[in-house]
Amino acid sequence: xxxxxxxxxxxxxxxxxxxxxxxxxxxxxxxxxxxxxxxxxxxxxxxxxxxxxxxxxxxxxxxxxxxxxxxxxxxxxxxxxxxxxxxxxxxxxxxxxxxxxxxxxxxxxxxxxxxxxxxxxxxxxxxxxxxxxxxxxxxxxxxxxxxxxxxxxxxxxxxxxxxxxxxxxxxxxxxxxxxxxxxxxxxxxxxxxxxxxxxxxxxxxxxxxxxxxxxxxxxxxxxxxxxxxxxxxxxxxxxxxxxxxxxxxxxxxxxxxxxxxxxxxxxxxxxxxxxxxxxx
Amino acid sequence: xxxxxxxxxxxxxxxxxxxxxxxxxxxxxxxxxxxxxxxxxxxxxxxxxxxxxxxxxxxxxxxxxxxxxxxxxxxxxxxxxxxxxxxxxxxxxxxxxxxxxxxxxxxxxxxxxxxxxxxxxxxxxxx
Numbered sequence: 287x288x289x290x291x292x293x294x295x296x297x298x299x300x301x302x303x304x305x306x307x308x309x310x311x312x313x314x315x316x317x318x319x320x321x322x323x324x325x326x327x328x329x330x331x332x333x334x335x336x337x338x339x340x341x342x343x344x345x346x347x348x349x350x351x352x353x354x355x356x357x358x359x360x361x362x363x364x365x366x367x368x369x370x371x372x373x374x375x376x377x378x379x380x381x382x383x384x385x386x387x388x389x390x391x392x393x394x395x396x397x398x399x400x401x402x403x404x405x406x407x408x409x410x411x412x413x414x415x416x417x418x419x420x421x422x423x424x425x426x427x428x429x430x431x432x433x434x435x436x437x438x439x440x441x442x443x444x445x446x447x448x449x450x451x452x453x454x455x456x457x458x459x460x461x462x463x464x465x466x467x468x469x470x471x472x473x474x475x476x477x478x479x480x481x482x483x484x485x486x487x488x489x490x491x492x493x494x495x496x497x498x499x500x501x502x503x504x505x506x507x508x509x510x511x512x513x514x515x516x517x518x519x520x521x522x523x524x525x526x527x528x529x530x531x532x533x534x535x536x537x538x539x540x541x542x543x544x545x546x547x548x549x550x551x552x553x554x555x556x557x558x559x560x561x562x563x564x565x566x
Numbered sequence: 567x568x569x570x571x572x573x574x575x576x577x578x579x580x581x582x583x584x585x586x587x588x589x590x591x592x593x594x595x596x597x598x599x600x601x602x603x604x605x606x607x608x609x610x611x612x613x614x615x616x617x618x619x620x621x622x623x624x625x626x627x628x629x630x631x632x633x634x635x636x637x638x639x640x641x642x643x644x645x646x647x648x649x650x651x652x653x654x655x656x657x658x659x660x661x662x663x664x665x666x667x668x669x670x671x672x673x674x675x676x677x678x679x680x681x682x683x684x685x686x687x688x689x690x691x692x693x
Contacts, residue, residue, distance in 0.1 A: 397598070397670060404591050404592060419590060419641075490593060556618055557672065558594060
């Protein structure tokens with residue numbers, strides 16, 4: 287697939303011009319059309335790929351008016367029928383994931399945690415980013431939705447400017463993944479790939495691999511006070527078929543997301559994170 | 567043992583004990599949700615902080631020795647909705663805590679509620 291050419295008006299000193307051009311080409315390639323994008327995903331104008339989401343040229347580009355705006359502070363509605371803070375029911379797991387699931391279950395019976403990576407400050411990542419007890423702050427611009435999770439201020443970016451997925455051979459995997467979105471009628475469809483698999487869990491006992499693919503269909507309520515996020519997740523390394531779940535969010539009135547970090551001493555007084563309470 | 571250290575409920579339920587909430591930043595499997603323990607003691611320290619607030623409580627044993635307990639509560643964004651403030655607990659304050667204890671018997675737990683010297687109660691957010 288063709289990568290875009292940078293159109294930056296850089297004033298490059300001659301002695302380093304060649305090196306910089308190579309760097310710019312590499313950067314551009316990382317933002318280009320990735321092989322993992324769905325076939326139906328629209329191809330992006332090559333020139334647009336060189337624009338940051340907050341560059342005026344990108345923001346000012348003529349686009350259809352979005353059917354809704356997600357800007358706000360949102361709290362997930364607890365619904366035990368869909369797993370509360372988990373995603374239930376859990377699909378049939380592959381043997382490798384089933385072993386992790388069973389180990390987690392056994393550890394819990396023994397009063398231990400199992401590979402409790404978020405407790406050790408690893409990011410929750412997608413899709414757990416969506417299901418923490420802390421609210422989520424979303425800021426929607428014409429080109430991007432920026433999200434901040436209250437748990438350690440973990441960020442997420444959903445690109446709306448028409449770009450495809452970044453080339454996974456070049457772009458670094460991330461815990462929130464590479465998310466691109468587009469509106470289809472009254473629905474925002476978000477496609478997420480290229481997640482970091484290291485210390486990354488769908489939920490306790492179910493790991494996420496680098497083949498995790500999440501499609502979200504987000505719909506706003508008529509009164510704008512709530513939205514639903516219908517997730518379809520596939521990860522052939524860890525489960526069979528599609529894992530579907532729907533979460534509902536309501537405006538968290540009077541709330542903001544505050545500064546939150548996992549610091550070297552954060553767990554000093556949180557006994558549950560100490561190694562003696564974790565299965566070996 | 568701890569003075570006025572009462573086991574209020576002992577209704578064991580393996581399924582409940584095995585289940586650990588997944589909404590926090592860490593596992594809760596090590597808390598025994600089948601037991602509730604009451605602690606009376608003196609606040610040594612209280613941190614109203616993310617992702618979890620915590621209390622260091624000094625409890626006198628029947629033998630007159632001091633035991634220090636580390637009790638975990640939820641974050642300010644949750645506690646504040648139940649009326650908590652950064653100054654709700656201060657060092658030297660005599661309080662009564664209701665907790666889910668650690669299953670291995672170590673001196674820690676998950677806060678269910680705290681009763682202040684004036685008799686008022688604040689929930690700790692344990693689910």
